[in-house]
Amino acid sequence: MTLARPITHATGLPAYTETFPALPESVRKARRLVALALSAWGLEHLADDAALVTSELATNAVQHARVANFRVTVVRLAPGRVRVAVIDTRKDTVPEPHQAGPDAEHGRGLAVVTALSHTTGRDPLNWGKRIWADIEDQAV
Template sequence: MPQPTTRARPTGHPGYSETLPREPESAATARRLVRVALAAWGLDDLAEDGALIVSELVSNAVQHARRGSIRVVIDRPGAARICIGVVDFSKAPPACREPDAGDENGRGLALVGTLARDWGTEPLPWGKRVWAELGGEVRG
């Protein structure tokens, strides 16, 4: 299994990233990566929300993306802010939807929107990056 990579970022804080297989089991690895990064940065208070967010983003990528891998990236754009991103090979942006009461799926992006300070999609030439930011000011 590939090891996570770390590299210096413009903020002076390391970032963490790992390429994972596009399979449901990768959500557990992504949650561990988020928890490791946040513990290293002393931001343990964001760990539970971060773990939930990365689980939802990975689940969406597993369900909707193409190819066999995804990339999870955790950056620290500010002292008390983190950005969690999942990169995949699908150009289709994620869509929020209103699930019916009996639906088992379809609530992930609504949960991300509730937990995150902000979130969005960045198109890439070969796919997209879906990201969510935590910390900083109180979410609204």
């Protein structure tokens, strides 16, 4: 993976972003991108929650969107608060939470994202969708 460079998000806030091929190994690379951003911003204490959120959102893009690529963006919204977003080009596949049975091997991802996040959401785009989660320092 090339070293990601910080950018200024359209909102004017600092951000890191990268496009990955929709392959299982890209989920690990997406986590590394988010960890790099958190480290640059001195927010390493959010890394574990951010890694799980990134894994779940990126895995959904890989397994369910069935697209060639997905984009991960992490934006520093405020001191102690970041937004992790996964963007893909499929408008018609939107992740929906559901109840996983006690023995189910899948189906808990969005519940994990919700539990670890301050806020979650999705934004329809003209060419796809953005699924995001805000992770916040509890002391803020």
